[in-house]
Amino acid sequence: MEITWLGHSCFRLRSEDLVVITDPFPASVGLRPDSRAATAVTVSNTHPHHSSWPDVAGEPKVFQNPGEYEYSGIAVRGVMTPLSAGEARENRNVAFCIEIENVNVCHLGDIAEPLTPREIDTLSPVDVLLAPVGGGCTLGVERVHQILQDLDAKVVIPMHYNIPNLTVELGSLDAFLRLTGVSDVQPQPRLALTASNLPQTTRVVVLAPQARPV
Numbered sequence: 358m359e360i361t362w363l364g365h366s367c368f369r370l371r372s373e374d375l376v377v378i379t380d381p382f383p384a385s386v387g388l389r390p391d392s393r394a395a396t397a398v399t400v401s402n403t404h405p406h407h408s409s410w411p412d413v414a415g416e417p418k419v420f421q422n423p424g425e426y427e428y429s430g431i432a433v434r435g436v437m438t439p440l441s442a443g444e445a446r447e448n449r450n451v452a453f454c455i456e457i458e459n460v461n462v463c464h465l466g467d468i469a470e471p472l473t474p475r476e477i478d479t480l481s482p483v484d485v486l487l488a489p490v491g492g493g494c495t496l497g498v499e500r501v502h503q504i505l506q507d508l509d510a511k512v513v514i515p516m517h518y519n520i521p522n523l524t525v526e527l528g529s530l531d532a533f534l535r536l537t538g539v540s541d542v543q544p545q546p547r548l549a550l551t552a553s554n555l556p557q558t559t560r561v562v563v564l565a566p567q568a569r570p571v
């Protein structure tokens with residue numbers, strides 16, 4: 358499986374002709390949406406920056422609710438994460454686990470509160486964690502760091518942080534890298550993974566955003 362970060366919270370997961378897009382963004386975020394067709398799309402929340410699925414080509418199957426699903430060789434598990442105090446239910450966030458080629462990729466979405474032990478058990482085991490690290494409407498980096506420890510992912514890929522051309526105000530990647538003890542970062546355009554080549558201990562991988570500016 359090949360993982361490509363397009364920018365913001367949007368990834369492309371590809372296995373041969375199978376393509377899953379997570380949290381597609383509109384051009385208003387300052388980046389061009391992916392123009393290639395997708396098999397399926399996951400939408401963690403209804404904010405326009407995460408739910409621009411009508412713009413995704415190929416008539417994909419859209420997953421945006423909690424539950425367990427199977428579609429075209431993809432296993433999808435959606436778990437609603439805790440709401441902040443006073444937050445309306447319609448503003449809920451769903452963390453999605455997407456299993457392709459026996460690799461379980463967990464996209465946390467705009468997680469605003471720590472996961473409960475039951476939610477951790479439901480999402481586990483996690484091979485690859487796509488984690489928001491730039492704050493804003495999501496948890497701070499200390500709590501995100503606790504979640505990655507709780508889920509014990511083999512690979513952690515940061516997302517939802519400040520990058521060039523992005524119009525969304527977010528924090529930088531630096532605080533997360535300091536917290537995880539990562540230095541001398543060499544962002545890579547994509548990551549190829551199989552169930553047999555996953556690292557034995559947690560590894561932070563920084564991907565370079567591949568979406569072009571508007």
